[in-house]
Amino acid sequence: MLQSSSSPLLSVQGVTLRYRTKEHLVTATYRVSFDVLKSDRYVILGPSGCGKSTLLKAVGGFLNPVEGQIKLNGHEIHQPGPDRVMVFQEFDQLLPWKTVKQNVVFALTASGKLGRREAEDRAMHYIDKVNLTGFADSLPHTLSGGMKQRVAIARGMAMEPEILLMDEPFAALDALTRGKMQEELLQLWEDTKFTVLFVTHSIPEAVRIGSRILLLSPHPGQVRAELNCHGIDTMGPTGQPLAKHIEELLFHDHERIAHA
Numbered sequence: 114m115l116q117s118s119s120s121p122l123l124s125v126q127g128v129t130l131r132y133r134t135k136e137h138l139v140t141a142t143y144r145v146s147f148d149v150l151k152s153d154r155y156v157i158l159g160p161s162g163c164g165k166s167t168l169l170k171a172v173g174g175f176l177n178p179v180e181g182q183i184k185l186n187g188h189e190i191h192q193p194g195p196d197r198v199m200v201f202q203e204f205d206q207l208l209p210w211k212t213v214k215q216n217v218v219f220a221l222t223a224s225g226k227l228g229r230r231e232a233e234d235r236a237m238h239y240i241d242k243v244n245l246t247g248f249a250d251s252l253p254h255t256l257s258g259g260m261k262q263r264v265a266i267a268r269g270m271a272m273e274p275e276i277l278l279m280d281e282p283f284a285a286l287d288a289l290t291r292g293k294m295q296e297e298l299l300q301l302w303e304d305t306k307f308t309v310l311f312v313t314h315s316i317p318e319a320v321r322i323g324s325r326i327l328l329l330s331p332h333p334g335q336v337r338a339e340l341n342c343h344g345i346d347t348m349g350p351t352g353q354p355l356a357k358h359i360e361e362l363l364f365h366d367h368e369r370i371a372h373a
């Protein structure tokens with residue numbers, strides 16, 4: 114199907130996601146809709162348990178909606194594919210017996226799409242983009258948590274997916290490293306304008322990273338608001354800083370639940 118430039122890259126329409134355990138049926142998200150355009154830095158923000166990771170899993174193709182549709186470039190998603198690559202929070206995403214470069218090359222050659230030479234060139238290009246050229250031959254256990262996350266990001270980007278899915282990628286880092294990684298991600302985005310769908314429960318991180326923010330209500334996650342964001346100085350619709358506005362929206366949800 115031919116897509117016009119204004120068509121969303123990713124379209125999530127009325128998506129309800131459920132887990133079936135032995136005892137329960139858990140509704141993780143309820144009729145969630147949003148569109149991600151090419152080169153968006155789209156952030157899904159919400160309290161713990163509101164279904165952010167589950168939504169990302171569904172976009173990754175690991176879980177099918179019980180209601181609604183998820184489409185990438187107009188095609189419905191039913192399974193994982195190389196057009197969507199996931200970066201997780203955990204530091205153990207890398208193969209421990211392979212060097213930084215080998216980890217990235219392996220991801221590129223495993224699909225059989227790239228030859229060795231081409232994969233090595235591309236791997237080094239992205240390793241350089243995350244400032245790890247000097248560590249290309251290092252093994253993961255010799256790297257800091259932040260460096261390992263950079264390798265995971267380089268590996269994801271090297272696969273050149275249509276959309277990079279990031280699930281709280283910096284949550285396990287100390288505050289200083291986390292801030293630095295956010296800065297680097299924005300720099301990387303300036304360089305390459307990749308499309309990213311980024312999950313976090315941190316308001317400051319959402320405001321810093323996002324060009325748009327989808328705010329989900331507590332469990333089961335429903336769309337509370339969608340906000341445009343242009344950096345930490347962005348003002349919310351009522352004139353106060355955006356972070357404050359988001360805090361108030363989330364606080365109202367807590368109040369509502371407490372009094373229900």
Ligand SMILES: Nc1ncnc2c1ncn2[C@@H]1O[C@H](COP(=O)(O)OP(=O)(O)OP(=O)(O)O)[C@@H](O)[C@H]1O
Binds near residue numbers: 161
């Ligand atoms: N494998 C699973 N089986 C059953 N229920 C699950 C499973 N994974 C998640 N859930 C439930 O689905 C709901 C949403 O979970 P999810 O992990 O998507 O939330 P989240 O917003 O990403 O939370 P957090 O910010 O804490 O990671 C929760 O109620 C959770 O208990």
